[in-house]
Amino acid sequence: xxxxxxxxxxxxxxxxxxxxxxxxxxxxxxxxxxxxxxxxxxxxxxxxxxxxxxxxxxxxxxxxxxxxxxxxxxxxxxxxxxxxxxxxxxxxxxxxxxxxxxxxxxxxxxxxxxxxxxxxxxxxxxxxxxxxxxxxxxxxxxxxxxxxxxxxxxxxxxxxxxxxxxxxxxxxxxxxxxxxxxxxxxxxxxxxxxxxxxxxxxxxxxxxxxxxxxxxxxxxxxxxxxxxxxxxxxxxxxxxxxxxxxxxxxxxxxxxxxxxxxxxxxxxxxxxxxxxxxxxxxxxxxxxxxxxxxxxxxxxxxxxxxxxxxxxxxxxxxxxxxxxxxxxxxxxxxxxxxxxxxxxxxxxxxxxxxxxxxxxxxxxxxxxxxxxxxx
Amino acid sequence: xxxxxxxxxxxxxxxxxxxxxxxxxxxxxxxxxxxxxxxxxxxxxxxxxxxxxxxxxxxxxxxxxxxxxxxxxxxxxxxxxxxxxxxxxxxxxxxxxxxxxxxxxxxxxxxxxxxxxxxxxxxxxxxxxxxxxxxxxxxxxxxxxxxxxxxxxxxxxxxxxxxxxxxxxxxxxxxxxxxxxxxxxxxxxxxxxxxxxxxxxxxxxxxxxxxxxxxxxxxxxxxxxxxxxxxxxxxxxxxxxxxxxxxxxxxxxxxxxxxxxxxxxxxxxxxxxxxxxxxxxxxxxxxxxxxxxxxxxxxxxxxxxxxxxxxxxxxxxxxxxxxxxxxxxxxxxxxxxxxxxxxxxxxxxxxxxxxxxxxxxxxxxxxxxxxxxxxxxxxxxxxxxxxxxxxxxxxxxxxxxxxxxxxxxxxxxxxxxxxxxxxxxxxxxxxxxxxxxxxxxxxxxxxxxxxxxxxxxxxxxxxxxxxxxxxx
Numbered sequence: 001x002x003x004x005x006x007x008x009x010x011x012x013x014x015x016x017x018x019x020x021x022x023x024x025x026x027x028x029x030x031x032x033x034x035x036x037x038x039x040x041x042x043x044x045x046x047x048x049x050x051x052x053x054x055x056x057x058x059x060x061x062x063x064x065x066x067x068x069x070x071x072x073x074x075x076x077x078x079x080x081x082x083x084x085x086x087x088x089x090x091x092x093x094x095x096x097x098x099x100x101x102x103x104x105x106x107x108x109x110x111x112x113x114x115x116x117x118x119x120x121x122x123x124x125x126x127x128x129x130x131x132x133x134x135x136x137x138x139x140x141x142x143x144x145x146x147x148x149x150x151x152x153x154x155x156x157x158x159x160x161x162x163x164x165x166x167x168x169x170x171x172x173x174x175x176x177x178x179x180x181x182x183x184x185x186x187x188x189x190x191x192x193x194x195x196x197x198x199x200x201x202x203x204x205x206x207x208x209x210x211x212x213x214x215x216x217x218x219x220x221x222x223x224x225x226x227x228x229x230x231x232x233x234x235x236x237x238x239x240x241x242x243x244x245x246x247x248x249x250x251x252x253x254x255x256x257x258x259x260x261x262x263x264x265x266x267x268x269x270x271x272x273x274x275x276x277x278x279x280x281x282x283x284x285x286x287x288x289x290x291x292x293x294x295x296x297x298x299x300x301x302x303x304x305x306x307x308x309x310x311x312x313x314x315x316x317x318x319x320x321x322x323x324x325x326x327x328x329x330x331x332x333x334x335x336x337x338x339x340x341x342x343x344x345x346x347x348x349x350x351x352x353x354x355x356x357x358x359x360x361x362x363x364x365x366x367x368x369x370x371x372x373x374x375x
Numbered sequence: 376x377x378x379x380x381x382x383x384x385x386x387x388x389x390x391x392x393x394x395x396x397x398x399x400x401x402x403x404x405x406x407x408x409x410x411x412x413x414x415x416x417x418x419x420x421x422x423x424x425x426x427x428x429x430x431x432x433x434x435x436x437x438x439x440x441x442x443x444x445x446x447x448x449x450x451x452x453x454x455x456x457x458x459x460x461x462x463x464x465x466x467x468x469x470x471x472x473x474x475x476x477x478x479x480x481x482x483x484x485x486x487x488x489x490x491x492x493x494x495x496x497x498x499x500x501x502x503x504x505x506x507x508x509x510x511x512x513x514x515x516x517x518x519x520x521x522x523x524x525x526x527x528x529x530x531x532x533x534x535x536x537x538x539x540x541x542x543x544x545x546x547x548x549x550x551x552x553x554x555x556x557x558x559x560x561x562x563x564x565x566x567x568x569x570x571x572x573x574x575x576x577x578x579x580x581x582x583x584x585x586x587x588x589x590x591x592x593x594x595x596x597x598x599x600x601x602x603x604x605x606x607x608x609x610x611x612x613x614x615x616x617x618x619x620x621x622x623x624x625x626x627x628x629x630x631x632x633x634x635x636x637x638x639x640x641x642x643x644x645x646x647x648x649x650x651x652x653x654x655x656x657x658x659x660x661x662x663x664x665x666x667x668x669x670x671x672x673x674x675x676x677x678x679x680x681x682x683x684x685x686x687x688x689x690x691x692x693x694x695x696x697x698x699x700x701x702x703x704x705x706x707x708x709x710x711x712x713x714x715x716x717x718x719x720x721x722x723x724x725x726x727x728x729x730x731x732x733x734x735x736x737x738x739x740x741x742x743x744x745x746x747x748x749x750x751x752x753x754x755x756x757x758x759x760x761x762x763x764x765x766x767x768x769x770x771x772x773x774x775x776x777x778x779x780x781x782x783x784x785x786x787x788x789x790x791x792x793x794x795x796x797x798x799x800x801x802x803x804x805x806x807x808x809x810x811x812x813x814x815x816x817x818x819x820x821x822x823x824x825x826x827x828x829x830x831x832x833x834x835x836x837x838x839x840x841x842x843x844x845x846x847x
């Protein structure tokens with residue numbers, strides 16, 4: 001006769017039975033998330049980097065950019081602000097880096113950081129453009145103010161004659177005189193030049209209609225500013241960042257000509273299933289390229305700057321977001337045109353007549369103050 | 376049980392740590408009371424409770440003290456005061472438009488302008504309600520829209536564009552201006568339409584047996600863009616969370632579906648009614664004086680104003696000049712039209728006063744009667760300008776303006792010096808000069824009365840009449 005058997009359940013085994021399956025799921029999930037860069041493990045701590053951004057915040061708010069940075073161990077906390085406000089912000093030193101949109105703010109920030117850690121990086125550039133709609137661009141073409149770029153039946157880009165546009169404004173021309181159902185005067189709408197770089201650039205564009213030589217003295221800058229002022233004032237109350245509103249179905253109602261950045265347009269087109277041929281860009285014949293500088297104040301900021309210059313994934317993503325990439329020595333990357341052409345977008349005009357010669361930062365700033373009645 | 380536990384454990388591992396619940400005080404535009412369900416979802420998803428107090432946008436823009444966030448139809452009124460918060464993110468849009476009873480829609484004509492609305496309102500053919508512009512952003516947007524259209528410059532209003540109160544005809548058709556125009560509209564049966572946000576009208580339509588037709592005035596609308604504004608920087612992180620949630624496709628869809636506002640995310644599916652073409656927008660003024668002047672003229676509306684026309688019917692007016700005069704009267708329409716409640720007095724004169732006629736406008740028949748006075752062919756010799764003007768000033772009652780049209784020298788009755796010797800009170804005189812009339816004399820009288828001399832020679836007579844129409 002056999003001894004009665006007691007079935008003793010091993011408590012360890014019982015625990016393992018309960019614990020192992022969910023653990024397996026958890027571990028698998030964690031590995032997947034770690035590999036994809038959505039989270040970081042305890043072995044690699046995440047450094048939170050605080051930064052001030054102007055219009056280029058779209059880049060750091062992009063999900064893929066966040067993911068790539070997270071995989072490298074960085075999370076960038078973005079505080080959006082207009083470029084000029086950025087340069088004047090009292091708590092500037094409390095950030096790891098700043099990313100203003102243009103040279104005036106760049107210079108201002110650097111001078112405020114004189115004697116402290118300040119390292120600039122220039123990962124990419126993007127032209128400032130006047131965004132409009134097909135029928136408005138065509139009306140400007142009929143009026144000999146804009147010429148299509150390229151041979152396409154539905155060109156996406158037009159070259160704009162600023163002097164001719166100024167003439168339309170001088171004559172108080174209305175769109176309905178150019179054959180459109182709109183009684184408003186031909187006016188360009190921009191963000192406040194006191195606050196945003198793209199608004200400031202509009203001042204630069206209209207200044208080219210008064211001659212090519214940038215002013216060299218405060219008196220000359222003030223005089224030019226007074227000449228330009230009516231063309232910028234004409235829009236009444238200036239808005240904020242124009243791009244988000246340009247791309248909604250009510251875009252025409254927000255503004256028929258809005259100052260935006262080329263990369264905002266390219267990124268929008270690349271997101272579409274098919275190219276939006278209703279929305280087109282006007283490029284002043286003398287173009288202006290915004291070269292945002294990532295200005296680092298700390299070693300953490302330096303690290304982000306280096307990643308922006310070197311990391312192939314980040315640089316590829318910048319192109320996908322519509323930026324022209326720049327190398328360490330300021331040379332233009334060849335990847336932009338090729339990439340967008342591959343996605344069916346023609347290459348935008350490069351500005352045959354060169355660049356807007358902006359005056360020195362302090363003179364340009366004086367001009368902006370006069371034009372915008374900035375406090 | 377075990378499986379459930381495992382699932383819970385897994386969920387706990389996967390859910391990012393939920394931030395602690397927060398309650399923020401928000402000052403929001405009155406019409407945003409319909410966001411209740413959206414805010415409930417917001418709280419569920421983010422743990423952020425928005426405790427909302429509602430006020431009209433114009434009123435709210437005068438003081439944001441005591442709130443963490445503000446969510447108004449626009450930050451433009453704040454910007455005019457230089458009190459715009461640093462962070463503002465547009466969440467949705469809705470234009471200020473006109474809702475019209477289907478039975479009255481034909482009165483306005485196809486694709487009407489604000490000028491057409493003003494024209495029918497002045498004639499008493501169209502009565503509407505609107506929000507009080509002293510309180511409400513919608514009411515003020517309507518006023519700016521109409522005034523911009525009336526100025527007709529195709530540019531933002533400047534203070535001087537509001538110097539002639541061409542709004543009076545439009546305002547003559549106003550049945551009420553109250554903080555809640557849509558609510559008032561549903562309680563009244565004697566009103567043909569209401570000026571309000573598209574979102575309010577579409578919501579109202581959902582409950583009406585006979586929906587209002589929505590009219591987007593062709594000469595331009597004003598679009599509210601509902602920015603959420605951060606007032607206290609210490610709530611920055613929470614603000615970012617709220618904005619991120621509100622601008623994500625799910626919330627945008629909910630806003631479009633439940634509150635009839637237009638999403639700012641272009642990828643969100645829209646109801647057919649939210650796809651209507653809005654057409655042109657009117658520029659927004661950049662000077663607070665413009666707003667002050669608009670309110671001044673708004674408050675003055677409907678006081679039974681009077682305009683006295685003193686018209687030269689001496690023989691020298693025969694031919695083109697008289698034809699021009701008649702044409703000018705016949706062409707007064709849109710913003711220039713004589714309006715319901717306005718008293719129009721016409722004095723025809725030559726060597727003496729030939730005819731005087733006063734009519735308080737009730738409708739189109741009264742305007743026809745005025746035209747018949749002007750149509751008279753009873754021309755006489757001599758020109759007694761100052762005697763006729765003296766008579767006009769006797770007839771002027773209360774808020775009044777006198778328009779004097781003449782082409783000749785005074786050769787009967789008192790001289791200009793004799794006329795001016797008598798104290799002339801407060802009634803402004805706007806002489807319109809053509810032909811041989813004396814610039815110096817007419818200008819003296821205009822200046823003495825606070826009026827202004829208008830040259831008919833430089834532009835057409837019609838433009839001259841329009842220019843001084845109802846001016847103060």
